[in-house]
Amino acid sequence: MTPQTVDVLVIGGGATGAAALYDLARRGVRALLVEQNDFTTGTSGRYHGLLHSGGRYAVRDPETAQECIAENTILRRITPFAIEDTGGLFVATLDDPADFPAQWVTGCAAAGIPTEQLTPEQARAQEPALTPNITAVYRVPDASVDSFDLIHGFIAAARTYGCKTLIYHRVTQLIHEGDTIVGARLEDTRTGATRIIHAACILNAAGPWVSVIAGLAGIAVEVKFDRGAMIAMNMRWVNTIVNRLRPAADGDILVPVGAVCVLGTTSVMTDHPDDYRIEPWEVSKILNEAEAVVPGIRYGRALRAWAGVRPLYESPAAHHNDTAGRAVMRTFSVLDHAALHGVRGLVTVVGGKLTTCRLMAEQTVDVVCQQIGVTAPCTTAREVLPGATTRYHRLDQRLHRLEHGETPGELICECEMVTRPQIEQAIAAYGDQPVALDDLRRDLRIGMGPCQGGFCSYRAAAILQEVKGHSALETNRAFAAFVRERYQGVRPLLWGHQLRQFYLDELIYRRTLGLDWLTGDYDPHENVYAEGDHD
Amino acid sequence: MTDNAQHLIDLTAFTADHCLKCNICTAACPVASITPLFPGPKTVGPQAQRMRLPGAPSPDHSIDYCSGCGICTLVCPHGVRVMEINTQAKAQMTATHGISLRNWFLSRNERWGRLGTPFAPLINFGLRLWLARWFAEKAVKISARAPLPRWAGYTFRGWWKKQVRQHPRPAPASDAQRVVYFHGCSTNTYEPHIGKLAVAVLEHLGLYVEIPPQTCCGLPAQSNGDFKAARRYARKNIAFLVDYARRGIPIVGTSASCMTAIKGDYQHVLGLDDPDAQLVAEHTYDFMEFLAKLHREGKLPTDFHPIERELPYHAPCQLKAHGMGRPALDVLDLIPGLRCWEIDADCCGIAGTYGFKAEKRAIAETVGKPIAEQVEAASAEVVVCDTETCRWQITSLTNATTIHPVELVAQAYGLTVDRYTPPVTARQM
Numbered sequence: 001m002t003p004q005t006v007d008v009l010v011i012g013g014g015a016t017g018a019a020a021l022y023d024l025a026r027r028g029v030r031a032l033l034v035e036q037n038d039f040t041t042g043t044s045g046r047y048h049g050l051l052h053s054g055g056r057y058a059v060r061d062p063e064t065a066q067e068c069i070a071e072n073t074i075l076r077r078i079t080p081f082a083i084e085d086t087g088g089l090f091v092a093t094l095d096d097p098a099d100f101p102a103q104w105v106t107g108c109a110a111a112g113i114p115t116e117q118l119t120p121e122q123a124r125a126q127e128p129a130l131t132p133n134i135t136a137v138y139r140v141p142d143a144s145v146d147s148f149d150l151i152h153g154f155i156a157a158a159r160t161y162g163c164k165t166l167i168y169h170r171v172t173q174l175i176h177e178g179d180t181i182v183g184a185r186l187e188d189t190r191t192g193a194t195r196i197i198h199a200a201c202i203l204n205a206a207g208p209w210v211s212v213i214a215g216l217a218g219i220a221v222e223v224k225f226d227r228g229a230m231i232a233m234n235m236r237w238v239n240t241i242v243n244r245l246r247p248a249a250d251g252d253i254l255v256p257v258g259a260v261c262v263l264g265t266t267s268v269m270t271d272h273p274d275d276y277r278i279e280p281w282e283v284s285k286i287l288n289e290a291e292a293v294v295p296g297i298r299y300g301r302a303l304r305a306w307a308g309v310r311p312l313y314e315s316p317a318a319h320h321n322d323t324a325g326r327a328v329m330r331t332f333s334v335l336d337h338a339a340l341h342g343v344r345g346l347v348t349v350v351g352g353k354l355t356t357c358r359l360m361a362e363q364t365v366d367v368v369c370q371q372i373g374v375t376a377p378c379t380t381a382r383e384v385l386p387g388a389t390t391r392y393h394r395l396d397q398r399l400h401r402l403e404h405g406e407t408p409g410e411l412i413c414e415c416e417m418v419t420r421p422q423i424e425q426a427i428a429a430y431g432d433q434p435v436a437l438d439d440l441r442r443d444l445r446i447g448m449g450p451c452q453g454g455f456c457s458y459r460a461a462a463i464l465q466e467v468k469g470h471s472a473l474e475t476n477r478a479f480a481a482f483v484r485e486r487y488q489g490v491r492p493l494l495w496g497h498q499l500r501q502f503y504l505d506e507l508i509y510r511r512t513l514g515l516d517w518l519t520g521d522y523d524p525h526e527n528v529y530a531e532g533d534h535d
Numbered sequence: 536m537t538d539n540a541q542h543l544i545d546l547t548a549f550t551a552d553h554c555l556k557c558n559i560c561t562a563a564c565p566v567a568s569i570t571p572l573f574p575g576p577k578t579v580g581p582q583a584q585r586m587r588l589p590g591a592p593s594p595d596h597s598i599d600y601c602s603g604c605g606i607c608t609l610v611c612p613h614g615v616r617v618m619e620i621n622t623q624a625k626a627q628m629t630a631t632h633g634i635s636l637r638n639w640f641l642s643r644n645e646r647w648g649r650l651g652t653p654f655a656p657l658i659n660f661g662l663r664l665w666l667a668r669w670f671a672e673k674a675v676k677i678s679a680r681a682p683l684p685r686w687a688g689y690t691f692r693g694w695w696k697k698q699v700r701q702h703p704r705p706a707p708a709s710d711a712q713r714v715v716y717f718h719g720c721s722t723n724t725y726e727p728h729i730g731k732l733a734v735a736v737l738e739h740l741g742l743y744v745e746i747p748p749q750t751c752c753g754l755p756a757q758s759n760g761d762f763k764a765a766r767r768y769a770r771k772n773i774a775f776l777v778d779y780a781r782r783g784i785p786i787v788g789t790s791a792s793c794m795t796a797i798k799g800d801y802q803h804v805l806g807l808d809d810p811d812a813q814l815v816a817e818h819t820y821d822f823m824e825f826l827a828k829l830h831r832e833g834k835l836p837t838d839f840h841p842i843e844r845e846l847p848y849h850a851p852c853q854l855k856a857h858g859m860g861r862p863a864l865d866v867l868d869l870i871p872g873l874r875c876w877e878i879d880a881d882c883c884g885i886a887g888t889y890g891f892k893a894e895k896r897a898i899a900e901t902v903g904k905p906i907a908e909q910v911e912a913a914s915a916e917v918v919v920c921d922t923e924t925c926r927w928q929i930t931s932l933t934n935a936t937t938i939h940p941v942e943l944v945a946q947a948y949g950l951t952v953d954r955y956t957p958p959v960t961a962r963q964m
């Protein structure tokens with residue numbers, strides 16, 4: 001295969017990589033983004049949806065707080081289609097330290113975060129679900145952001161400038177010429193085929209995997225992996241983001257995003273960038289903490305749970321004795337390996353927040369441009385992404401579009417209101433590339449509602465078969481893979497409502513549709529499964 | 536769990552949390568199966584509910600095609616209050632876009648009944664004119680085929696006042712002998728004989744009947760999304776009735792739909808769940824439910840004259856919503872010779888004011904077709920039904936005479952009232 005040449009190769013299809021691709025595109029740089037899975041499958045997709053005002057960092061991490069409020073304002077301007085302007089509240093209860101609100105107000109003022117004190121009555125008039133035990137409450141300009149829409153927006157905008165992307169390709173080798181990285185060898189994770197990309201510079205935005213990439217260049221980047229679990233509740237218990245007004249701890253945010261309310265998070269140090277375990281104590285902890293702010297929420301329907309891994313980084317110069325995740329600053333670092341390690345052609349960005357993804361991209365691309373001799377300044381903060389709508393996203397938009405014929409056709413995913421033509425278009429967008437149902441989930445949210453794919457997964461599988469001309473076995477396997485994936489999300493929450501739903505779904509999949517027989521994984525004579533599907 | 540939390544989870548909107556998408560409600564919905572204009576109770580109910588912003592206008596107008604019959608709520612195995620969610624969304628729509636002249640008109644039936652009474656002959660004549668109906672359909676979109684009631688020319692309340700004046704009654708020894716009768720608007724102005732028979736039956740049972748001031752139950756306004764008016768009516772009724780409820784005096788009514796409004800909708804649809812509303816709800820009974828209860832307690836005299844008839848019975852959706860079985864059939868079963876059989880159909884189609892609307896009339900007629908077919912197959916001339924609009928609808932679909940079960944009970948007790956010819960007579964012994 002003939003090597004392909006680009007100016008810059010961006011590694012990582014998360015928020016930072018996507019924003020960097022867009023930034024490079026606007027500076028007239030020919031760039032290619034490579035992602036080992038689908039876009040938004042790493043930390044950015046395993047996210048709670050909070051566009052920080054910075055209030056959460058106002059006391060302990062003023063730098064991050066300042067970055068957050070500045071970027072919050074910019075993202076509202078340039079990516080309104082992904083943002084719902086819910087506003088945010090910081091709520092202190094009787095259980096929280098009484099001296100904290102005063103420190104916090106000072107911190108916010110210093111960081112430039114506007115706060116407005118409300119009376120508990122005002123707060124409860126706005127959010128009736130809040131506890132009566134409020135001691136102090138402030139309004140801040142938090143918002144909720146759909147990270148899938150945000151990243152797709154950046155990618156689509158970069159494409160309008162001619163930049164390209166390659167998903168399901170993993171970087172297996174960096175190509176050296178002396179002390180300079182000149183390209184990378186990529187492997188197609190689905191076919192095993194390899195290809196070589198030559199680039200004047202590589203931008204390493206691989207999130208928790210940055211040290212793996214840097215390692216390919218023989219450079220050690222010490223990343224701490226901080227795992228956090230989140231739970232999506234079926235209904236929007238609150239319509240304003242609710243933060244606990246206390247020093248950051250487990251389970252102190254409630255984020256209304258889309259049709260759900262996300263409760264988060266925990267902070268557990270782990271050794272692996274892809275450790276997505278959720279331990280039972282995490283589920284209990286999150287629900288109990290949320291219960292203190294919104295009484296009764298524990299008894300509501302928890303839809304799915306997931307975990308993400310925050311890549312935390314502290315430069316070797318910094319001295320911190322405390323190694324726990326929350327103690328590490330949430331700001332980011334751009335590592336110019338030419339200056340630090342004498343290796344040209346590789347720049348790594350690590351740490352940070354989704355809220356600051358644009359700023360991280362800007363500063364990293366500045367270093368990259370310096371190396372490749374591009375002098376064009378960053379212009380990403382200026383205007384709405386090309387091709388995107390300029391209105392804030394709103395919860396009721398999907399219902400409105402469906403009702404007013406803007407999304408015609410049969411309703412396939414009823415919970416998330418996705419129609420057949422939408423699915424067909426999404427499949428077509430992959431061209432001749434393979435498409436998994438889980439890719440369509442990230443594109444369209446199919447299977448993410450209350451029934452967790454119970455009613456739409458087999459319909460979507462059938463459409464995929466029609467459009468792609470798959471064999472029956474391929475279709476059944478795609479269906480089975482999706483069912484397995486969804487099961488991962490409900491497994492930590494199998495009680496009450498979701499247990500009922502799960503049982504109904506199982507009866508549909510396994511009894512009515514005979515999924516285990518269809519995929520050839522189950523031997524009815526031996527009553528065994530060929531693969532460990534039932535973990 | 537604190538009371539606050541329990542309260543929130545019990546709110547109608549939060550019952551959408553229980554939906555497993557099983558489609559039982561959609562399969563049972565009488566409207567969804569016959570028109571593509573209504574995507575079904577699950578779709579516009581718990582499903583759409585997740586996508587609605589509280590306080591924001593509901594973007595889905597197809598919800599207007601929900602008839603509000605409540606069968607969805609009844610069949611849901613998980614406790615989703617589907618119809619209630621839909622009605623609240625409709626109200627949100629009305630609050631945003633305002634109420635149409637036609638829906639406003641249909642919501643104020645109580646007013647037209649009262650104001651029209653002195654002009655009954657004129658109105659009754661006028662409304663039977665083809666031209667008048669055609670004009671009403673074109674101008675206000677009230678279907679020319681919809682069954683309109685006849686004004687009686689006098690009001691039940693007027694009759695009662697005169698009755699009390701002419702025949703003063705000794706006050707009972709205790710509140711245990713008192714009963715409050717809620718007549719509803721239809722009985723007051725269109726079918727006063729039902730009220731007169733109900734009073735006769737209650738007095739025959741030795742009860743001291745009280746008929747306090749009352750207004751429209753609010754259901755027509757509620758179904759048309761006018762919650763402001765519905766709540767106004769509801770609050771008035773609660774104020775009129777709460778003292779009786781506090782004294783433990785049962786409140787009984789012959790319109791099963793009015794009674795379901797007081798019993799359930801005030802709380803679950805209109806959101807009035809203060810202690811007074813609950814107290815009134817707890818003491819409210821459908822008339823036949825009350826008789827069935829007395830029978831269970833051994834307090835219902837069963838010295839009925841035989842009625843040798845076989846009659847079809849239709850249980851209105853609003854009656855089913857009480858979740859009390861079929862008390863009318865239980866009581867009518869006690870009458871010797873009388874064999875009432877239940878029509879195998881869910882809804883007659885009228886659903887309060889729904890079937891009066893021009894754009895919905897055809898739907899209402901198709902929904903009611905199975906009833907018409909069974910009544911015709913049985914060659915029945917009389918159909919028994921607990922709710923007025925259902926009776927009018929069945930009459931318009933079948934040409935049969937429709938009666939309230941109290942008419943049979945009164946006959947079997949040998950009770951008669953003035954200006955009333957029983958369509959079914961008991962054999963006097």
